[in-house]
Amino acid sequence: MNSPIIHASDLGRTYRVPKKRPGLHGALQDLLHPEYRTVEAVGGVSFEVLPGESVAYLGPNGAGKSTTVKMLAGILKPTQGKVRVLGFSPHAERQAYVRHIGVVFGQRTTLWTDLAVIESLRLLQRVYHIPERLFQARLAMFDEVLDLRALLATPARKLSLGQRVRADLAAALLHDPRVVFLDEPTIGLDVSVKARIREFLRRINRELGTTLLLTTHDLGDVEAISGRVMVIDRGRLIFDGTPGRLRSDLGRGDRLRIVSPHGQLDDLNRATAALGVSWADEGNGRLCAVYDARRVRTPELVALTLSAVPVEDLELREASIEDVLRELYDRSRHD
């Protein structure tokens, strides 16, 4: 049995932020006698990650995702709990630790902005003592999916966002790290670059066994890359499981939509009342039932619907991960 390579136990982080007092007098007071309040970004999360896993770390804006990634990557020191990755304490042993991990931030580059991409990669080759043969082999592999060669001579500051993220991925993975943390790697990218990056991450996870932990707001990333989803909200873990379990645990939100210009809402509601399903009129002869496929058998619902009204067209849609997450966030906010 594989033992975990990431251990987070009651891991938390607060920030001290200066209070702002109103008016000119307040501004002067802030300057002379600053007062602080404490903001809890991550309130104590516990999880473990096995080698070779690909984990999506999801949550609404401000949930604490980036803060967690920064603590895992050794950039931020936790204010609570414990974290160990690959046997290292990331912040305390940062210098030795960074040789074993890769970090990619979609929103900012880790390349030297004035250097041509190849010069940055050559510098990293020296930092990580990568033999020339291996360096060339890795470049060739990256080039296959990321189409890197075309970018090598360009300084990072002149790259488009999509080109820059591709170069950043190459830089973060050059030393063949065992774990890679990615904070919104596909943010702002067009569909074709996104597809390329997803393919690349899938390959390094499947073929090289690289462990991935990525934050994203793009559920396409989750479907394409991750076998496990962790959801954080207001600094707390509210879900940890497979994308399939995320859907089945929260199966509500499945939809049956019909086109029935002559169908009566009352007839439909009467026919499906025993199942506890009610219908909404969406206009133009379209009628929709939102139901929970764990409780209601879809074939039975369809049969009752077809016997109640004349149906011209029928469409079934499973709850998407997006629907499910929305419900999860709503539920967590009302707890």
Ligand SMILES: Nc1ncnc2c1ncn2[C@@H]1O[C@H](COP(=O)(O)OP(=O)(O)OP(=O)(O)O)[C@@H](O)[C@H]1O
């Ligand atoms: N340097 C900082 N100083 C003060 N507060 C901060 C700092 N960084 C983050 N926070 C606060 O901590 C909380 C969590 O922020 P974090 O960036 O980790 O969330 P996130 O889930 O990554 O959000 P997003 O999806 O918007 O990127 C937020 O309330 C944020 O305002």
